[in-house]
């Protein structure tokens with residue numbers, strides 16, 4: 001792929017860490033590439049970050065055809081910038097495109113585009129503990145017509161945002177509300193894809209939980225409202241006695257998280273028993289009552305590990321591990337972040353260093 005380059009003649013500068021927040025500051029450049037039925041994917045280019053011009057009839061604005069990815073670039077102590085399993089994101093982006101009817105990309109091109117835009121703006125990768133450069137690839141339909149006749153034009157874009165630590169005050173377990181009304185995804189739907197529409201469907205329950213003082217909702221399945229699926233926009237894991245259990249991906253309503261997959265592979269490498277299966281909410285409340293629910297945590301790129309200190313269900317509250325972080329979630333956090341920021345060796349071959357320009 002030959003990527004054209006237009007330099008930003010008015011470059012900005014990485015702000016101090018305390019001004020970063022999450023997803024509000026953007027770098028000097030972005031990657032763009034267009035799709036048309038006749039030409040296929042064409043015109044890969046790195047250009048100054050700025051507004052994208054769209055027809056008001058562009059189908060993404062009306063029918064929601066948009067999918068995205070999320071990964072990070074990390075600065076190691078030796079100054080080198082590295083990515084974590086970017087091919088996994090490229091493959092998952094195609095899975096999402098396929099479900100929504102958006103054109104798929106060559107995954108090698110997707111990884112190359114990520115590598116090149118990060119290399120271009122690598123001075124924006126912060127170095128304070130816990131900080132990183134969040135990478136947001138996304139694909140959206142641009143057909144300038146209101147007719148529902150499939151997707152014939154699209155854009156692939158990548159924008160970059162330096163972000164502060166997700167846990168500036170250390171890993172603090174959060175309170176979670178088990179959602180019994182709204183559902184996020186259904187069997188046969190789009191739950192396994194990273195499409196914008198899934199997030200739109202989640203807003204109401206998230207807002208209500210927030211109003212009641214909870215950090216996130218724990219989603220149940222859309223048929224019986226009985227089996228646990230995800231926590232907010234993270235996958236979820238529980239340690240019950242000696243085993244770690246996590247909802248299986250088999251029904252297609254759960255997002256196949258790369259952090260989830262990495263945690264499972266890592267825990268198995270430690271010799272821990274990990275079960276991917278249906279996890280009933282009644283099993284959890286029983287385990288909480290008889291004291292065998294030792295730990296609960298969410299997994300995702302943004303937080304890596306987000307420990308859960310309390311679950312609320314049917315008007316009752318179930319405390320997990322005295323609202324303290326447990327040893328398994330702690331170890332997962334330490335080992336995964338150690339690998340991502342390069343302070344620990346990478347026996348799995350998950351990290352991909354970026355050459356300095």
Ligand SMILES: *Cc1c(COP(=O)(O)O)cnc(C)c1O
Nearest residue numbers: 233234235255257258259300301
């Ligand atoms: C992105 C996402 C996750 C986490 O996936 P990672 O690859 O680990 O970042 C989990 N659930 C939902 C709904 C997501 O959108």
